[in-house]
Amino acid sequence: MKTFAAITPVLALVAAAVVSAPAFAADLTVEFPTAAPQGQIMVALFGSETNYGGEGQPVRYAMVDAAGGQKSATFEGLPDGDYAVRAFHDLNGDGKMNTNPFGMPTEPYAFSNNAVGNMGPASWDRARFAAAGVAVQSIDLK
Amino acid sequence: MTPSRRSFLMGAAALSAAVATPEMVRAAAALDAVAATKADWALATRDIEGDIARRTMRLIHGRAPAGLQGALYRNGPARFRRAGGSATHWFDGDGMMRAFRIQDGQATLEARFADTPKRRTETELGAVVTPGFGTKGDARARIGSNDDANAANTAVMVAGDQVWALWEAGSPLAMSVSDLSTTGFVTLRDDLKGMPFQAHPRYASDGSIWNVGLAGNRAVIWRLNADRSLNDAQIVALPRASYMHDFTATDRHVILVLQPWVFETHAMPVISGLAWRPEMGTQVLVLDKDDLSERRLYDLPGFFHFHLGDAWVERDGTIRFDVAASGDPRFAVDGARVLVDGHGVVPGDPAKLALITLRPNGRADMTYSDVVGEFPKADPRRAGLKRSLTSHTSGETRGRPLPTGLAVHDWDSGRSNAFEFGVHQVVEEAVFVPKPGATAERDAWLVGPSVNLKDGRTELHVFDVARIEDGPVATWQADMALPVGFHGVWAG
Numbered sequence: 001m002k003t004f005a006a007i008t009p010v011l012a013l014v015a016a017a018v019v020s021a022p023a024f025a026a027d028l029t030v031e032f033p034t035a036a037p038q039g040q041i042m043v044a045l046f047g048s049e050t051n052y053g054g055e056g057q058p059v060r061y062a063m064v065d066a067a068g069g070q071k072s073a074t075f076e077g078l079p080d081g082d083y084a085v086r087a088f089h090d091l092n093g094d095g096k097m098n099t100n101p102f103g104m105p106t107e108p109y110a111f112s113n114n115a116v117g118n119m120g121p122a123s124w125d126r127a128r129f130a131a132a133g134v135a136v137q138s139i140d141l142k
Numbered sequence: 143m144t145p146s147r148r149s150f151l152m153g154a155a156a157l158s159a160a161v162a163t164p165e166m167v168r169a170a171a172a173l174d175a176v177a178a179t180k181a182d183w184a185l186a187t188r189d190i191e192g193d194i195a196r197r198t199m200r201l202i203h204g205r206a207p208a209g210l211q212g213a214l215y216r217n218g219p220a221r222f223r224r225a226g227g228s229a230t231h232w233f234d235g236d237g238m239m240r241a242f243r244i245q246d247g248q249a250t251l252e253a254r255f256a257d258t259p260k261r262r263t264e265t266e267l268g269a270v271v272t273p274g275f276g277t278k279g280d281a282r283a284r285i286g287s288n289d290d291a292n293a294a295n296t297a298v299m300v301a302g303d304q305v306w307a308l309w310e311a312g313s314p315l316a317m318s319v320s321d322l323s324t325t326g327f328v329t330l331r332d333d334l335k336g337m338p339f340q341a342h343p344r345y346a347s348d349g350s351i352w353n354v355g356l357a358g359n360r361a362v363i364w365r366l367n368a369d370r371s372l373n374d375a376q377i378v379a380l381p382r383a384s385y386m387h388d389f390t391a392t393d394r395h396v397i398l399v400l401q402p403w404v405f406e407t408h409a410m411p412v413i414s415g416l417a418w419r420p421e422m423g424t425q426v427l428v429l430d431k432d433d434l435s436e437r438r439l440y441d442l443p444g445f446f447h448f449h450l451g452d453a454w455v456e457r458d459g460t461i462r463f464d465v466a467a468s469g470d471p472r473f474a475v476d477g478a479r480v481l482v483d484g485h486g487v488v489p490g491d492p493a494k495l496a497l498i499t500l501r502p503n504g505r506a507d508m509t510y511s512d513v514v515g516e517f518p519k520a521d522p523r524r525a526g527l528k529r530s531l532t533s534h535t536s537g538e539t540r541g542r543p544l545p546t547g548l549a550v551h552d553w554d555s556g557r558s559n560a561f562e563f564g565v566h567q568v569v570e571e572a573v574f575v576p577k578p579g580a581t582a583e584r585d586a587w588l589v590g591p592s593v594n595l596k597d598g599r600t601e602l603h604v605f606d607v608a609r610i611e612d613g614p615v616a617t618w619q620a621d622m623a624l625p626v627g628f629h630g631v632w633a634g
Binding site for chain 2: 117
């Protein structure tokens with residue numbers, strides 16, 4: 001009994017995971033339809049306000065080979081939930097977000113929902129979206 | 143009792159309580175609500191709802207001078223108020239490009255809003271939300287870069303088949319010369335995207351065009367080729383973080399006038415971070431165009447200004463230029479709010495013309511005329527070179543905003559000639575247009591509009607510089623009134 005009792009919750013979890021897999025995993029595609037065919041697009045996907053705000057790691061990230069003709073990145077099997085994307089277009093492929101002499105970005109960047117900030121990055125509230133099932137974010141880098 | 147900081151502050155508090163109690167403020171507000179009659183000049187800051195299609199202006203006085211052909215492009219704010227919230231400062235309305243075209247003795251007028259991200263956001267929201275020079279904005283603002291706050295409302299330069307709508311803290315906005323439609327922000331070089339390009343480029347006799355952009359105590363010095371392509375952009379350090387709307391230049395120098403209105407905090411709107419410190423005086427930084435690291439700093443008593451005249455250097459190295467100077471920035475802080483309110487009293491005295499002299503021995507002096515004037519302009523054939531004439535708006539009086547006349551001041555003779563329309567006209571900046579084939583400084587026209595408050599119409603006037611006191615040689619009237627604009631440029 002003791003063994004059975006111990007194993008039951010585990011089985012239940014496994015069963016739940018198997019049965020509910022389609023309902024609890026999202027496939028997110030982030031598209032950049034207007035991006036110029038040069039350099040690479042750095043995409044960071046965040047799953048919490050804290051991490052999005054710069055205090056933690058993205059849940060996923062991707063580099064889109066814009067020069068090679070790619071225009072999207074897909075993140076598969078994400079837990080359903082709220083996410084936000086930060087992206088910038090590394091036009092010259094130097095791996096950095098370049099700035100002008102006064103420190104303002106010179107390479108295109110954007111956030112999910114095409115959200116714009118208020119003298120800073122778009123807030124989590126503006127950039128957040130719910131991902132469940134098949135989700136698509138179409139982002140114009142500016 | 144020994145005077146102390148504490149007693150001083152308490153005294154100040156008691157004084158301010160005596161001057162303006164909350165009850166008095168409420169009462170004044172109630173009075174305003176009852177007597178919410180607009181001032182007679184309120185048309186000058188009216189709102190325009192949409193673009194103004196090209197229309198013929200009616201010749202109501204004189205005749206068009208032979209040989210005057212071209213277009214006066216002018217920029218200025220034309221939409222301040224929206225149902226969900228409004229701009230509260232004259233400098234924060236949406237930019238509208240005006241084209242006054244004179245051809246074969248006929249004049250036409252058209253005007254089109256600069257299609258900026260700011261205007262798009264605020265049209266969608268039905269509210270002015272973007273912080274600006276004096277408008278606070280609110281949390282709904284969408285500002286990912288400085289150009290998202292760019293009102294493109296201050297001045298204009300011609301660039302081939304484009305006119306560039308200029309602002310103070312962002313990029314030029316390209317619009318079509320032919321129909322004033324917006325093309326987009328201009329990036330002069332990829333690594334300089336978004337660098338500020340101010341509203342008063344200076345044109346040199348060698349074809350080069352100079353401009354500045356500021357960020358705190360640093361400036362970018364732009365040098366453009368005659369075709370408006372970038373020649374060079376260099377960053378220079380400034381001795382202070384001062385508010386600067388204009389700069390000037392000789393054929394050999396770039397001259398930055400650093401007034402004692404200084405940034406003490408980073409805050410929006412812009413004016414909330416500025417402090418008036420007249421005791422600091424005004425500094426004049428002179429840079430050698432050929433080597434911007436060659437610099438000289440001059441000291442003057444503190445004064446406030448927006449606009450400078452073109453500078454020149456004399457044989458012994460003496461540099462001179464004129465300025466529309468006033469005692470403090472109260473107009474910039476409070477007067478410009480009164481203008482958008484459409485009623486009230488503008489504090490302070492109107493600006494007067496003064497001549498600044500920078501001597502080779504390092505001394506500087508400033509001589510005030512008794513001439514009330516703003517929007518100084520001069521002969522473009524003499525930009526950066528010795529000249530004697532400055533044209534300017536005139537007639538502004540203490541307590542009543544906006545000019546009512548146009549004048550020409552001669553710095554050599556000290557004589558001023560003026561034409562006064564009267565208080566039923568609000569007179570805008572006029573540009574100096576040389577007569578074809580002529581070389582003398584007085585062989586020129588002044589071309590500029592006014593708002594005729596009595597008729598409720600925008601007018602376009604042509605004056606002869608040599609006989610400005612005789613009044614316009616030609617006046618055309620439109621069938622509607624645009625709000626007054628800021629700065630223009632002539633394309634002959």
